[in-house]
Amino acid sequence: MSQFVIKNQAVAGTLESSDMQIMIDKNDGKGIELDLQSSVEFQYGDQIRKVILETLDHLGIKDAKVSVVDKGALDCTIKARTIAVVHRASDTVQSIDWEGLEAWNV
Template sequence: MKIVKEAIAGTLESSDLLVKVAPSDTREIVIKSEVFKQFGKQIARVVAETLDQLSVKAGSVVIEDKGALDCVIRARVQAATLRGSGSEDLDWRRLS
């Protein structure tokens, strides 16, 4: 999947996160989190795994985390990526 336009998903409410995606020549992940010291590696791992499942090889991804669980991180990254790709079709089997 290729990110062709800027897109966002999520909120800045407690237990949620805001995901911003934009086109880029390389894959770049930036994480801003109140709990980065405790969970930064886990957040990065979940974001990277989700992007891998969606076959995103390039794009800028900015995460503003407010204590979201892994399932919320996956859902928000998926939504932002789908919106940023301009695609309306998603192979749900890839995300199992």
């Protein structure tokens, strides 16, 4: 997958049950800052963070402010929402190799 650059703020996802809403913005060279609010944070917070951070890493994102409101999303949804928000924030129109994502093992 290509390297992306966050150019503006973007949002992906919903606040419906079994989904998540993720917002991303530039972070002025401060690295990745991740704020997670989740109804299942006690049980799955570490896994949610891991999936988001590894997906950002695969996309080449090293500097971003990320805010997440999770409503019990599965890993595949977390990955898809993270990819979508990066694409929106980078103003890049690229096709996504969805089958290739399976090799990520996130």
